[in-house]
Amino acid sequence: DQQVKQNSPSLSVQEGRISILNCDYTNSMFDYFLWYKKYPAEGPTFLISISSIKDKNEDGRFTVFLNKSAKHLSLHIVPSQPGDSAVYFCAASAITDSWGKLQFGAGTQVVVTP
Amino acid sequence: ETGVTQSPTHLIKTRGQQVTLRCSSQSGHNTVSWYQQALGQGPQFIFQYYREEENGRGNFPPRFSGLQFPNYSSELNVNALELDDSALYLCASSSQVGTGELFFGEGSRLTVL
Numbered sequence: 001d002q003q004v005k006q007n008s009p010s011l012s013v014q015e016g017r018i019s020i021l022n023c024d025y026t027n028s029m030f031d032y033f034l035w036y037k038k039y040p041a042e043g044p045t046f047l048i049s050i051s052s053i054k055d056k057n058e059d060g061r062f063t064v065f066l067n068k069s070a071k072h073l074s075l076h077i078v079p080s081q082p083g084d085s086a087v088y089f090c091a092a093s094a095i096t097d098s099w100g101k102l103q104f105g106a107g108t109q110v111v112v113t114p
Numbered sequence: 115e116t117g118v119t120q121s122p123t124h125l126i127k128t129r130g131q132q133v134t135l136r137c138s139s140q141s142g143h144n145t146v147s148w149y150q151q152a153l154g155q156g157p158q159f160i161f162q163y164y165r166e167e168e169n170g171r172g173n174f175p176p177r178f179s180g181l182q183f184p185n186y187s188s189e190l191n192v193n194a195l196e197l198d199d200s201a202l203y204l205c206a207s208s209s210q211v212g213t214g215e216l217f218f219g220e221g222s223r224l225t226v227l
Contacts, residue, residue, distance in 0.1 A: 004156070034215070043118070043204055043218030044157070089156050100147040100208050100216060101170050104156030 003027045004092050006105035014113055019077040021108050023090030026071065030092040034102065035064060035075050038087045047088070048075070080112045118219035120205050126225045132193045135222045137205030139186040145169070146188040147216060148180060149204040157204055163188060192224075200226045 005024045013019045021035075031052040036044035050057040050064045050073070057064050063076045077084055087109050091102040119138045127133050139146050145164045149157035159172035163182035177193040186207070192199055202223050206216035 006156075036218075041220065043206075043220045044216075045218070046215040049215065091156075097170065100145050100162045100206065101159045101172070102157075102216065104149075104158070106154065106156045 002106075003030075004090055004103045004105040006090055006108050008108050009106070010109040010111070012111045012113060013080050015082060016079045019075075019080045019084065019110055019112070021075040021077075021088050021090070021110070023073045023075075023105055024071060025073075025092050025103075027092070027094060027103070028071070029094040029096055030103075031095045032093045033064070033066060033073050034091045034093075035062075036089045036091060036104075037084075038089065038107070044089060077110075080110075082112050082114060085110055085112045118205055118207050118217050120203075120219035120222050122222055123220065124223045124225075126227060127195050128227050129195055129197060131195050131226075132191065133195060133224060135190040135192075135203050135205075135224070137188045137190070137207075137219060139188065139205075139207035140217045143207035143209050143217070144186055145208045146182055146186065147206045147208070148188070148190045149206065150174075151202040151204060151221070152198075153201070160190070195226045197226050200224060 034049040035047040037047050038044040048062045066073045087107045089107045090105040121136050147162040148160040151157040161171040166182045179191045181189045202221040204221045206218045
């Protein structure tokens with residue numbers, strides 16, 4: 001049962017433009033959401049997170065938006081850079097779960113072209 | 115500050131065999147989680163250890179077991195390997211305080227033939 005879904009397996013964007021990655025979830029108990037970035041042959045690295053009490057969180061070029069009523073979150077990268085080419089995973093945790101238990105989506109492969 | 119390290123990076127086993135994967139947590143982290151990432155999928159939670167005890171488990175059979183040692187290093191053991199166990203196994207460490215962020219190692223790529 002996939003509780004976190006990333007329906008776009010890939011995204012191609014030009015350098016300097018905005019990248020928008022989407023994520024949907026089904027479990028209403030999720031209260032914390034994270035985005036991870038993964039390069040080939042490396043482990044995922046934390047990018048940005050958002051608590052369910054907020055609807056937006058910014059960190060430099062990265063902004064995450066949360067729409068609880070729609071059970072939807074998105075990651076905006078502005079402007080996109082070639083180094084942003086990676087697989088991006090959306091993840092969620094529930095307050096009822098043990099610390100460190102994250103539910104991940106299948107990932108979106110982002111390719112930033114010059 | 116050293117990051118999370120895993121060994122071995124790659125290994126090949128045959129069906130029915132047993133495997134042990136190892137992980138050294140990031141300095142100062144007392145919690146370790148293990149994830150399985152099959153090809154084309156996101157990581158799936160196997161279990162977590164805190165203070166040497168299992169502290170949460172995902173939907174994996176008992177032949178997946180683990181240990182956490184006093185120095186917070188950890189092992190993942192898989193018995194009676196099946197073909198579907200072929201995957202990237204990721205170890206992640208964290209602290210019980212902070213943002214809940216996990217710090218992942220590079221993973222151990224297991225191939226079961």
